[in-house]
Amino acid sequence: MVEDIRAKGGTITREPGPVKGGSTVIAFVKDPTGYVFELIQRGSTPEPLCQVMLRVGDLERSIKFYEKALGMKVVKKTNRPEQKYTIAMMGYAPKEETTVLELTYNYGVTEYTKGNAYAQVAISTDDVYKSAEVINLANQELGGKITRQPGPIPGLNTKIVSFLDPDGWKNVSVLVLFLQVQVKDCKFLELLVSLCLVKKTNFPFR
Ligand SMILES: N[C@@H](CCC(=O)N[C@@H](CS)C(=O)NCC(=O)O)C(=O)O
Numbered sequence: 380m381v382e383d384i385r386a387k388g389g390t391i392t393r394e395p396g397p398v399k400g401g402s403t404v405i406a407f408v409k410d411p412t413g414y415v416f417e418l419i420q421r422g423s424t425p426e427p428l429c430q431v432m433l434r435v436g437d438l439e440r441s442i443k444f445y446e447k448a449l450g451m452k453v454v455k456k457t458n459r460p461e462q463k464y465t466i467a468m469m470g471y472a473p474k475e476e477t478t479v480l481e482l483t484y485n486y487g488v489t490e491y492t493k494g495n496a497y498a499q500v501a502i503s504t505d506d507v508y509k510s511a512e513v514i515n516l517a518n519q520e521l522g523g524k525i526t527r528q529p530g531p532i533p534g535l536n537t538k539i540v541s542f543l544d545p546d547g548w549k550n551v552s553v554l555v556l557f558l559q560v561q562v563k564d565c566k567f568l569e570l571l572v573s574l575c576l577v578k579k580t581n582f583p584f585r
Contacts, residue, residue, distance in 0.1 A: 393407035395420070401459070425476060433480060433548050434484075435482045436489035436491065441546065445480065448550075465483075466483050501539075507540045518543075523546075
């Protein structure tokens with residue numbers, strides 16, 4: 380895959396090889412906007428979109444937040460003392476079956492600066508109003524806040540609630556699961572990692 384991406388003009392930022400301190404073979408590539416994608420060599424899975432990695436300043440606080448606010452479970456936890464980091468994979472099913480959040484704690488790092496390009500991870504819910512109540516309780520206990528009260532998006536038949544987790548990462552409960560990032564050219568992203576465009580919506584009023 381790396382050779383394919385290189386041939387299409389993609390930037391390889393980490394050549395394929397075993398992860399430091401482990402045996403899984405990985406590589407890193409960059410899309411034209413500068414977003415980093417990790418390629419992980421593993422057997423075929425029903426969902427090839429594996430994980431979204433967020434760096435967090437207090438792993439136990441984040442685990443509690445994602446459990447309480449969004450009903451996720453820790454599906455795998457890996458501590459790499461030699462590399463000075465711990466990872467908790469959180470989601471709704473084993474990581475071989477579904478996309479998961481990869482929460483990374485680097486020893487001693489309690490805060491991260493955030494740019495303005497990352498937007499949000501979206502989680503589906505059948506009732507944003509109930510979800511907002513649960514999220515609000517988790518925010519009060521563990522940090523973060525609701526940034527958009529639950530309700531419909533103008534012009535669309537979708538209701539959302541937007542909120543920040545204790546580290547300030549934004550999440551949105553909506554009816555479909557998607558990861559939103561600001562990109563210059565989604566055509567290149569499709570080519571780069573063979574993602575398929577499943578829906579494109581233009582919002583002229585935003
Ligand atoms: N300090 C790293 C901790 C996480 C980490 O190292 N993850 C592994 C993948 S699970 C990685 O990026 N390894 C790079 C390598 O092995 O070259 C970070 O914040 O990105």
